Structures are given as C-alpha cells and as structure tokens.
Amino acid sequence: METPIKKMNTTSKANERIAIAVIWAAAIFVLALLVSIIVHILFNGLPYITWEFLTQIPRNMGRDGGVSSTIVGTFLITIVAIAIALPMGIGTAFYLAEYTRENIVTKIIRFSAESLAGIPSIVYGLFGFIFFVISLDLGWSILSGGLTLALMILPTIIRTSEEAIRAVPVVFREVSYSLGATKFQTIFKAVFPSAMRGIVNGTILSIGRCVAETAAVILTAGSALRMPSSLSSPTRTMAVHFYILAREGISMENAYGTAALIMIIIFLINIVANTIVNRFIAKSR
Amino acid sequence: MRLPKKYIPLSMAAGIKKALALACCLSLLCSCSNKGNLSVIVAGSTSVQPYAEILAEEFAILYPGSEIDVQGGGSSAGIQAAETRTADIGMSSRHLKESEEAVLHSFEIAKDGLAMIVHPDNPLDNLSLDDVRAIYAQEATLWSDMGGNGHKIHLITREEGSGTRSAFEELVMGTSVISPKAIVQDSNGAVKQLVSNDRNSIGFISLGLVDGTVKALKLDGSAPSIENVLNGTYNLHRPFIFVTSDEPQGEAKEFIDFVMGQHGQELLAKEGLIPPEKGD
Amino acid sequence: MNSNSEKLSHAVFFALALSSISALVLITVFILVQGAPIIAEIGLFKFVFGMTWAPLKGEFGIFPMIVGSVSATIGAAILGVPIGICCAIFLAEFAPPLMRNIFRPAIQLLAGIPSVVYGFWGLIFIVPSIRDHLGGPGLSILAGSIILAIMILPTVISITEVSILALPSSYKEGALALGLNRWQTISSVILPAAKSGIIAAVILGIGRAIGETMAVIMVLGNAVALPESVLDPVRTLTTNIGIEMGYAVGAHRQALFATGIVLFVIIMVLNTTAQYIARRK
Numbered sequence: 144m145e146t147p148i149k150k151m152n153t154t155s156k157a158n159e160r161i162a163i164a165v166i167w168a169a170a171i172f173v174l175a176l177l178v179s180i181i182v183h184i185l186f187n188g189l190p191y192i193t194w195e196f197l198t199q200i201p202r203n204m205g206r207d208g209g210v211s212s213t214i215v216g217t218f219l220i221t222i223v224a225i226a227i228a229l230p231m232g233i234g235t236a237f238y239l240a241e242y243t244r245e246n247i248v249t250k251i252i253r254f255s256a257e258s259l260a261g262i263p264s265i266v267y268g269l270f271g272f273i274f275f276v277i278s279l280d281l282g283w284s285i286l287s288g289g290l291t292l293a294l295m296i297l298p299t300i301i302r303t304s305e306e307a308i309r310a311v312p313v314v315f316r317e318v319s320y321s322l323g324a325t326k327f328q329t330i331f332k333a334v335f336p337s338a339m340r341g342i343v344n345g346t347i348l349s350i351g352r353c354v355a356e357t358a359a360v361i362l363t364a365g366s367a368l369r370m371p372s373s374l375s376s377p378t379r380t381m382a383v384h385f386y387i388l389a390r391e392g393i394s395m396e397n398a399y400g401t402a403a404l405i406m407i408i409i410f411l412i413n414i415v416a417n418t419i420v421n422r423f424i425a426k427s428r
Numbered sequence: 429m430r431l432p433k434k435y436i437p438l439s440m441a442a443g444i445k446k447a448l449a450l451a452c453c454l455s456l457l458c459s460c461s462n463k464g465n466l467s468v469i470v471a472g473s474t475s476v477q478p479y480a481e482i483l484a485e486e487f488a489i490l491y492p493g494s495e496i497d498v499q500g501g502g503s504s505a506g507i508q509a510a511e512t513r514t515a516d517i518g519m520s521s522r523h524l525k526e527s528e529e530a531v532l533h534s535f536e537i538a539k540d541g542l543a544m545i546v547h548p549d550n551p552l553d554n555l556s557l558d559d560v561r562a563i564y565a566q567e568a569t570l571w572s573d574m575g576g577n578g579h580k581i582h583l584i585t586r587e588e589g590s591g592t593r594s595a596f597e598e599l600v601m602g603t604s605v606i607s608p609k610a611i612v613q614d615s616n617g618a619v620k621q622l623v624s625n626d627r628n629s630i631g632f633i634s635l636g637l638v639d640g641t642v643k644a645l646k647l648d649g650s651a652p653s654i655e656n657v658l659n660g661t662y663n664l665h666r667p668f669i670f671v672t673s674d675e676p677q678g679e680a681k682e683f684i685d686f687v688m689g690q691h692g693q694e695l696l697a698k699e700g701l702i703p704p705e706k707g708d
Numbered sequence: 709m710n711s712n713s714e715k716l717s718h719a720v721f722f723a724l725a726l727s728s729i730s731a732l733v734l735i736t737v738f739i740l741v742q743g744a745p746i747i748a749e750i751g752l753f754k755f756v757f758g759m760t761w762a763p764l765k766g767e768f769g770i771f772p773m774i775v776g777s778v779s780a781t782i783g784a785a786i787l788g789v790p791i792g793i794c795c796a797i798f799l800a801e802f803a804p805p806l807m808r809n810i811f812r813p814a815i816q817l818l819a820g821i822p823s824v825v826y827g828f829w830g831l832i833f834i835v836p837s838i839r840d841h842l843g844g845p846g847l848s849i850l851a852g853s854i855i856l857a858i859m860i861l862p863t864v865i866s867i868t869e870v871s872i873l874a875l876p877s878s879y880k881e882g883a884l885a886l887g888l889n890r891w892q893t894i895s896s897v898i899l900p901a902a903k904s905g906i907i908a909a910v911i912l913g914i915g916r917a918i919g920e921t922m923a924v925i926m927v928l929g930n931a932v933a934l935p936e937s938v939l940d941p942v943r944t945l946t947t948n949i950g951i952e953m954g955y956a957v958g959a960h961r962q963a964l965f966a967t968g969i970v971l972f973v974i975i976m977v978l979n980t981t982a983q984y985i986a987r988r989k
Contacts, residue, residue: 159891166802169794173861174807177814180821180829180858202485204478231731234724242721252725255732257983261912261975263919265949266968270735272953273742273961282469282514283499294731301728327717355822358921358950365471367497368481376467377497382822386922387500389828391478391617402825409820413813501954508957582845587930587951588763589960608760608772611847611941612930614951625836626845 181406188403191396197404201368205384206394210401212370216285216378219371220364221353223289224296228349231293232300233342239301240308241330252301260298267295268359276363283377288364295359296349303348307341308334340420347416351409357382381405467495468680472506472519473591474615475540475634476668479699480519486695487686494679503591507532510671516680518671521591522598528671535670537687538701541635542595542664543644543652545620547627552576554646560600563630566607571628583610584619584631592616595666596632635665636700654702667704739972743965755966761932763952763960770967772932776849776942777918777974779935780928783853784860784917789910791857792864796909797894799865800872819862827926830855835927844939847929853938855923860913867912871905872898904985911982915975921946945971 199209235252243249271291281287311334319333357380365377366387379387381401388398470480477500484496501509503520507528510518524534544560546552552574555563562568563581572578585606586593597606613619619631624641635652638644644652647664656662676684686692693703747755750768758769799808834854839846879901883893899906929941930951943951949964949971956964 155889155892159889162891162895163802166794166798169791170798170803170807170811173791173795173865174811174814176858177818177861178810180826181814181817183829184825204481231724231728234721235728238721238725242718252729252732255729255736258976258979259732259735261915261919261979263921263946263971263975265919265921265946265953266739266971267735269949269953269965269968270738273965274734274738277512277514280514283471283497294735297728297731325714327714330717351820355820357822357824358946362953365497365499367469367499369467369495369497372467372495377469377499382824385822385828386824389824390926391615392621393478393617398828402822402828405822405825406817406820410817413816413820504957505954589952589954589956605762608933609931609940611845612932612943612951614925614930618926621831622847626839629845 184399184402184406188399188401188406191400192404192407196397196400200370201384201397204391204393205368205388205397210381210384210397210404212368213379213381213384213401214404216364216371217354217380217382219285219374220288220292220360220378220380221350223285223374224292224353225346225350227290227293228297228300229346232297232345233304235301236304236308236342237330237334240305241326241334253305256298256301260302263358264295264356265358267291268362270294271359271363282375283363283365283367284375285364285371285378286374288360288378288380289374291359291363292353292356295356296352299349299352300345303345304338304342307338307345310341311337343416343420347412350412350416354380354405354409354412355382356380357386361386381408467497468517468683469497469499469509469515470517470519470670470683471499471501471509471515473503473521473668474500475503475521475590475592476519476537479538479636479668479696479701482699483687483692483695484683486691487683490686490691491679491682494682496679496683502589503594504589507671510673513673516672517676517684520667520669520671522594522666524669524671532671532673533675535684535688536667536704537670537692538668538696538704539657539665540668540701541652541654541657541662542592542599542632542666543635543638544630544632544647544664545623545638545642545644546630547623547625548641548643549627550576550643552645553643554649556648557600560647561602561604564601564606564610565604566609579628582626582629583607584622584629585610585612586619586632587612587614590614591666592632592634596664599664599666635702654700657702665702668701736972739965739968743962743967743969746959746962747966747969755963756970759934761948763956763963766959768959768963768966770945770948770970772934773943773945773948773967774970775934776928777944777946779849779938779942780852780856780924780944781914781917783849783938784856785910785914787853788857788860788913789864792861792909792913793868793906795861795865796868796872797898799869801890801894801898815862815865819866823859823920823923824926826855826859827923830923830927838939842939844937845929845941847927847941848939849928849935849942850938852924852928852942852944855927856917856920859920859923860916863916864909864913867909868902868906871902871909874905875901908982908986911978911985915978915982918944918971918974918978919946921950925950945974 196209198211200212201210202208239249239252271287275281275287275290276283315333315337316329319329360380361383366379366383367377368379371378382405385398385401388394477498480498484498487496488494503522506518507520509515510532559574564583569581570578571581616633616637619633620637620642623629623631650656650661652662657665670684755768757771759771760767760769799811830851834851835846838848838851875898879897880893883897924944925947930943930947931941932943935942945967948967953964
C-alpha cells in the first residue's frame with residue numbers, strides 16, 4: 144500500500160519541479176527577448192535623437208536632416224482618426240448599451256464591430272486607397288489616412304467603450320433616476336464618468352495603433368517628406384519613414400533613431416493617459 | 429455607494445464634446461478650403477522616387493515657396509495616377525505601352541542601367557545574357573553550372589508591376605518566365621541589402637545604386653558602366669520617364685523644365701544616372 | 709423641454725450608431741463588390757486552388773499564398789502559444805512582484821511597437837542565423853514564424869493571464885486543500901477552468917498572425933510557390949496585397965480585393981469561433 148503512494152508522491156514532486164522549472168524558463172526567456180528587443184532599438188537609436196533630429200525636415204531622402212515633418216504627419220493623422228472615431232464609437236456604444244434592448248439591430252452592430260476589429264489593416268488600406276484616395280478624390284493625404292485609420296480603430300473603440308459602460312453598476316443609474324435626473328443627465332453625470340477609465344484605455348490602445356500602423360497609411364497618406372501644409376497634403380508617418388529608411392537601406396542611423404522615437408512616444412502616451420485617468424478618477428470621487 | 433460629484437464630470441464631458449465637435453469642424457473646413465491646394469504631386473516608380481526627391485529638394489531651394497510632393501507607388505500606379513490626375517506628374521521606370529503613349533505626354537529624364545549583382549565574395553565576374561536567363565528560369569540552379577561553387581543559387585527578383593522587373597523581363601527573359609520560386613522583394617534597396625548579406629544570391633538593381641557592398645557582374649564581357657551604356661556595348665538599361673496627362677502648366681511645367689535643364693541633369697548625372705537620348 | 713432634450717439626445721446617439729454601422733457595412737460591401745466579379749469570372753475553385761499567380765498574364769491562383777499564410781501562422785502558434793501560456797501562468801501564479809512590474813509594461817510597450825520594427829529586427833538577427841546555420845536563403849517560413857510568434861506573445865499572454873486571474877480563488881484553495889501540489893493544481897484545476905479564455909487567446913493570436921503584413925513582407929521572402937520545407941520562402945495573402953497594391957490596375961486590382969475577401973472570411977470564421985468558445989462557459 145505504501146510504496147505506490149510514495150512512488151506517486153515522488154514522481155508528482157519531480158513533475159512539479161520540472162513543470163515549474165519550465166514555466167520559469169519560458170518566462171525568463173520571453174522577458175530576456177522582450178528586453179533585448181527594446182534595448183537593441185533604444186541603444187542603437189537614442190544617440191541619434193538630438194534637437195536637430197526632432198526639429199529638422201528630412202533631407203536627401205532622409206539620409207540627412209531630422210524627422211520633424213514625419214512627427215507632425217503622425218500627429219495630424221492620429222488627431223483626424225481619433226476626432227472622427229471617438230465620437231462615433233462612444234455614441235454607438237452608448238446607443239447599444241443604454242438606448243436599446245437586445246434586438247436584431249444591436250446584434251448586427253455588435254457582430255460587425257467584433258468581426259471588423261480583427262480584419263487585417265492592409266484590407267483597410269486597400270479600401271481607403273480605392274475609396275478615399277481615388278473614388279472620393281481626396282488624393283494621398285492626411286485626411287485619407289486619418290479617415291482610413293478612423294475606420295480601422297472604430298470597432299475597437301465601440302467594443303471597449305461598450306464593455307466599460309456595461310460594467311457600470313446598475314445602482315448608479317437607479318440612484319440618478321431616483322434623484323429625478325433624465326436619461327440624458329444620468330448618462331452624462333452618472334454613467335459616463337464611471338465608464339471613463341475603460342473608454343480612455345480603449346482610446347489609448349487606438350492611438351497606439353494609429354501611431355504604429357504602416358500598411359494602411361502608406362497606401363492612403365502616401366510617403367511625401369515635405370512638411371504638410373494642410374489636411375489635404377500627403378505626408379509620411381514615423382512608422383512609414385522607418386520602414387522606407389530601413390527597407391531601402393538609406394540610413395540605418397536615422398532608421399534606428401526613428402524607431403527609438405516611436406517607442407518613446409508610445410511609452411509617453413501610455414504614461415500621460417494613465418496619469419490623466421488616475422487624476423480624473425481621484426477628482427470625481 | 430459612491431456617486432460622482434455632479435458638476436465636474438458634466439463640465440468635463442461637455443468640454444470633451446465641444447473639443448471634438450470643434451476638431452471635426454476644423455478638419456472639414458481645412459479640407460474644403462485647401463482642396464485647391466497648389467502642390468505638385470509626383471508619384472510612381474520607386475526606382476525614380478529617390479532621384480525625384482533630390483530634384484524636388486533642390487527645386488525648393490531655387491524656387492522658395494514651391495510645393496512638390498514625391499510619392500512612391502510603382503510605375504504602373506504612377507502612370508495611372510497621371511491619367512486619372514491623382515498625380516500631376518507620373519514617374520515610370522519602364523517604357524510606356526502604346527495605349528499609354530497615346531494619351532500621355534512623356535519626358536525621358538534619364539536612362540538607368542540595370543546591374544546584375546552578386547555577393548562580393550562570389551568568384552564569378554561575368555555572365556552571358558543566356559546564363560542570366562537560365563538562372564532566372566531555374567534551368568540552372570547551382571553556382572557550379574556557371575563555374576562557381578556548388579551552392580544553390582538564391583534568386584531574387586522584384587514584384588509584378590515593378591518597372592525594374594518589366595525592364596528585366598523585356599531585356600533578359602524574352603519569352604522565358606521568371607521562376608515562381610524566386611524570392612520577391614519590393615524595392616531596389618531591399619534587393620541590394622539581401623544580396624550584400626547572402627553569398628549565394630543574385631539580383632538586379634539600378635546601376636546608380638551599386639556600391640561596395642555588392643558586386644556588379646559584367647554581361648557578355650561588358651562591364652555595367654555609363655560609358656558602356658552610351659557606346660551601346662551594355663544593353664541592360666531602361667528609361668526614367670515623367671508623364672503628364674495634359675501639357676504641363678505652372679509649377680509642374682517649371683519643375684519638368686528644371687529637371688530637363690542643365691541644372692537638373694547635372695544633379696542626376698552626379699547620382700550616377702545616364703543622360704537621356706536627345707531629341708525625345 | 710426636458711423631453712425635447714431627451715428626444716434630441718436619443719436622436720444624436722441613434723445618428724452616431726447609424727453612421728458607425730453604415731461605415732462598417734460600407735467597407736464590407738465595398739470590398740465584396742470590388743472583389744466578387746473576378747472570383748465569379750475565374751471561378752471560386754480556380755481562384756482559391758489555382759497554383760499560378762501571374763497577374764499581368766491574367767492568371768490568378770492564390771493557393772500557394774493560402775499555404776503560405778497557414779504555414780507561417782501554424783509555425784507561429786507552435787512556437788508562440790506554449791511559451792505564451794507558460795508566461796501567463798508565471799505572471800498569474802509564480803512571478804515575484806518585481807518581475808511582474810517589469811514584465812507587464814514591457815509587454816504593453818511591445819504590443820505598441822510598429823510591426824515594421826519587428827520585421828527589421830528579424831531581418832537583422834533571425835534571417836542571417838537561419839541562413840548560416842540551417843541553410844537556404846534565410847528568408848523563410850521559419851523566420852516568419854519566429855517573428856509572428858514574438859508578435860502574438862502580448863495577445864496570448866495578456867488574455868490568458870486575465871482569464872486565469874478571473875477564476876474564483878476557491879478553485880485554487882479547494883485544490884490545494886485536497887493536497888494537490890502547485891503544478892497539479894494548475895494542470896488539473898486552473899488550466900481546465902480557464903480553458904475557454906485560453907482558446908480565445910490563442911485564436912485571437914492566430915488572427916493577429918494571419919493579418920500581419922509589413923513584418924512578414926520583410927522576412928518571408930514572398931515567393932509565390934508551394935514551399936517544400938520550413939526553410940523555403942513563401943508569400944502570404946496579406947503580403948500579396950501589400951506588395952502589389954500600388955501597382956495593380958483593372959483585373960489585377962480586383963484580384964487583390966478578392967484576396968482581401970478570402971482574408972476577411974478566414975478572420976470572420978476565426979473570430980466567430982473565438983467568441984463562441986469564450987461565451988460557452
């Protein structure tokens with residue numbers, strides 16, 4: 144009787160050791176990999192990020208000069224995309240969560256949002272290129288790029304906002320109604336502030352996607368190096384600039400510098416957004 | 429039970445809404461008021477693009493306030509963009525088809541040689557056109573077939589629709605077909621980078637881009653050089669063409685005149701391109 | 709007055725929802741309308757199972773690219789999923805706070821890095837080492853799989869971790885109280901209980917891998933031929949669009965939209981499966 148149990152215990156102990164060792168090994172391996180990618184880019188890129196790099200227009204195909212026009216281009220495209228997608232997405236989410244019961248229409252909206260969230264960005268690029276650039280004759284422009292990205296991030300914003308709104312406890316609404324508030328007041332005073340965190344998180348995620356996107360942008364906003372003069376100017380975003388510099392072998396120094404800059408910007412966006420959310424939540428309590 | 433304080437969230441929400449509404453209006457306004465923007469859009473061949481960018485930069489120095497935007501896209505896209513007037517000037521790195529020639533104004537701005545390139549360590553210096561064709565059709569798959577070592581040849585080609593590829597097909601392949609097993613890269617720079625890293629590879633790029641990282645092969649004993657293109661012994665070359673759908677006007681005309689003029693041609697020659705045939 | 713503003717706000721929300729759904733429907737319909745004619749002309753079977761892609765000669769067969777997409781994605785799943793799940797278990801159950809505090813932001817940051825940076829990194833480190841140690845041109849299914857595996861790690865890790873953390877603590881306490889050791893608790897209680905979340909994580913990761921474009925353009929080699937080994941170059945459906953879109957006119961462009969339809973359907977099926985599994989708790 145004793146031996147098999149003892150045997151089982153020793154094998155299960157051995158199994159546990161092996162399993163835990165494997166898990167630790169995998170985690171350390173991945174962490175090392177992640178850190179090495181980040182360090183590789185920063186180590187090779189940071190030395191080139193100087194004041195001139197940030198403030199000068201690329202010259203000589205990007206071999207010389209800085210990346211200022213690509214920073215402006217990235218910023219403008221992201222603003223256009225967010226300015227269009229955010230009201231639409233949040234409005235849709237409120238409509239789904241607060242104004243309708245489950246019916247066929249909400250199911251269709253939700254299904255299309257969920258399916259379109261996973262569609263490859265290149266397909267959005269394909270659509271944007273033919274629809275905005277050619278059919279609507281907007282040309283390669285910040286507007287075409289921003290509209291395309293707006294469509295790309297819309298499903299994500301709808302989904303994350305709706306989840307955040309649904310997560311707000313029903314009592315919030317009940318108390319608000321019992322105080323005599325109308326539905327609209329309830330939504331804006333009780334539900335919206337509580338859902339703010341989730342909505343902001345979704346927005347940050349979307350901003351990150353806009354900044355990092357290459358495939359859809361290169362087809363719709365073009366790859367012009369000049370400082371954009373209006374929203375109908377073509378432009379080159381930082382991610383596209385990196386791609387072209389690295390791909391064509393034009394300048395590895397500036398390519399690394401651009402990549403490091405993108406990483407820093409994404410890092411800053413995360414920090415700033417988190418701070419805003421935390422401060423806002425602290426205030427509203 | 430916590431309820432958020434009443435007024436702060438409201439004002440915040442209203443503020444956000446107002447800002448968004450403002451942003452939307454602004455974006456619409458900008459797009460409307462600037463639709464008539466006068467920038468000249470030059471789009472097309474990625475082979476011509478770097479040179480066009482250099483020309484546009486110099487042009488901007490000579491004519492302050494000028495706005496030339498240079499885009500990639502590819503030769504066919506550039507020609508189509510010029511036809512549909514999406515671009516003011518299209519760039520092509522291949523000869524125009526007859527149907528295209530009929531509706532477009534074309535300006536040959538330069539000639540560019542095509543160089544067959546291999547890794548600098550490759551012992552070969554010379555291939556015949558027939559050899560190149562055999563390699564790309566994968567009738568010959570080992571370097572030893574060409575007198576080199578016994579490794580497999582790694583073919584690198586450009587994508588369908590590339591002017592560089594169609595020039596190569598026209599000048600080298602004839603009726604043969606590039607093997608579908610060939611690696612496809614979407615730019616001259618990418619081909620060059622790969623070849624400079626892989627001892628067993630072969631590719632073709634713009635002659636103007638050849639540098640010490642790769643070795644340009646002689647073809648039938650003739651070295652790829654500007655002189656040999658001009659004296660007719662090196663036949664692998666194609667034109668760089670600007671196309672417009674109307675007789676160019678205004679800034680587009682000034683730019684083309686600048687490119688075709690002495691200053692522009694000197695810049696192109698400095699970058700390793702070959703002057704176009706006169707009387708085009 | 710109140711009821712008026714109520715009506716107004718209702719109308720505004722309805723209008724926003726309507727514009728969203730019309731935008732989403734517009735994309736779907738547009739892509740179908742652009743791509744369907746060429747599929748009808750060639751025939752679905754010949755398009756999907758055709759072996760030759762020579763758009764300028766009018767031959768549109770995308771089977772090699774379907775094989776390319778599927779093989780690179782399966783490779784990414786084989787490499788990335790087990791490691792990702794191990795990391796999620798580590799983060800949820802074993803990680804000391806310090807490591808967790810480095811790990812999570814690193815994953816967040818990596819999820820935000822442009823895919824082109826991964827492609828470039830792969831071109832510099834992965835491709836040459838495959839070429840030197842394993843042979844072939846280096847640009848290969850293997851290289852693509854490794855890069856895609858790294859790219860899907862954030863998705864797999866974070867969703868798996870969330871689904872493990874969402875389990876009631878009574879599961880774990882009960883198992884430990886029954887005398888199971890930590891590994892037995894994980895393998896026989898926690899993982900089965902979190903199964904649906906984990907499967908959803910894997911499917912979403914696979915969706916990301918299939919949809920990736922720029923990184924794989926750089927490391928996969930883009931040859932339109934059936935691969936014979938993992939060291940051969942392939943082209944995926946996404947890279948086919950990415951490489952040729954700028955050039956395409958007429959039937960060629962329609963064929964790229966048709967490629968988009970095929971991608972659309974694949975992702976649709978994957979997502980629906982993921983949602984179905986995630987909801988069937």
